[in-house]
Amino acid sequence: MRPADRTAARSLVSLRKRRGGGGPRRSARTSRLLVLAALLWVFAPGVAWGQLPDLVDLSAQYMPGVALEDPRPTRAQVTSYEVSANVPIPLGEKTYLIPGAAYHVEAVSYADASPGLDQLRAFHSVDVPVLLVQLLPRDWALSLRVAPGLAGDFEGFDGGLARVSALALATHTFSEKLVLGGGALASFSFGSFLPLPAAYVEWAPSPYFRLEAFLPGFATAKLTFSDRVELGLRADVAGNAYAVRDPRVTGAWPCAAQPADDPLTEQDERVARPEQCVDHIAYSVATAGVTVGVRAFSSVWLTAQAGHSLFRRFEPMNDDDDGIPGGGQSLPDAFFFRAGATWRIPKS
DSSP: OOHHHHHHHHHHHHHHHHHTTOOHHHHHHHHHHHHHHHHHHHSOOOOBOSSSOOSEEEEEEEEEEEEOSSSTTOEEEEEEEEEEEEOOEEOSSSEEEEEEEEEEEEEEEEESOOTTOOOOOEEEEEEOOEEEEEEETTTEEEEEEEEEEEEEOSSSOOGGGEEEEEEEEEEEEOSSSEEEEEEEEEEEETTEEEEEEEEEEEEEEETTEEEEEEETTEEEEEEEETTTEEEEEEEEEEEEEEEOOOHHHHTSTTTSOOSSOOTTSSSOTTSOOGGGSOOEEEEEEEEEEEEEEEEEETTEEEEEEEEEEEEEEEEEEOTTSOBOTTTOEEOOOOEEEEEEEEEOOBOO
16 A cells, blocks of 8 residues: 555544544634644644644665566566655635645666566656545544556556546544544556455554554554654555556567567567557565654654565556466565655644
8 A cells, every 4th residue: 555545544533533523613723733734834844743644755665686587587676766745725624635746666677687678677656646534423534535647667658657546434433542444445547447445443552552554555553752753563565557668668579560570489570469568567565564763853753664575576467457478477575674754744
């Protein structure tokens, strides 16, 4: 689950907690805080609070090179970078709009590459999410999020790069210590629609310990010391699909017919094979590790996570969103390190 998807769940719960069933006076106070947060996003930071969407989040992740199954002995190393920003805007005492933007890139480098390997170097995604949060009576809240975007190698642009994801989540605050929620999320890209159920839980039995999970995206347990240091465990499941428009792929066989047939191969390169042409690549990864966060100043936190991947796989897909026969590969699990900086919305 990407950070933008986790934002929807967290923001809903936090806004409901801020309301606390306290009526117009409490809601008006929350509205003023959100206006202040929007101004602080432009001008100045404050003191960290809650789990509203982070104003700005920067992160980088490193995973060492691993041997590909095919072709050997090629090794591929992936480094990921992400930046996101959100602006909370109150539309009323109980309604909040939170537009944002996010950019993510997977940078790939190769070692001992075999001749003829198309070394695709970078895959990008740009999303523009819009989150609407509605506070409801009896400690209920509803969150609706839509995030259109583009994903691909950005070597060329067409309608195939477009994608959209959506989330609907309802939560109920049982007490200051327990919040439960459920709903659904869905994505549409490359002609395929994928719906999934979603569940949220937050349990904070003390001011120093907090357990949070948004399934199927992440789960985390965290200890907080003096509002300055956070230490915990975290597991994530993430996935993305990137369009391939590199001319080394789109202009070669089997994507494009060639002027002459290679007599050394069984295939006839003079005839294109769309079902074997790589239109996009699906990538999925699951990780788990230890996290630590330190409040550097005001509401700016520096974070780090170290751990190990539990599952990694990429799957070349054709224009019909079917897998290329024999093209999918499971990558060896490896150590990872992630570092970031987060500018949180300040406390009141």
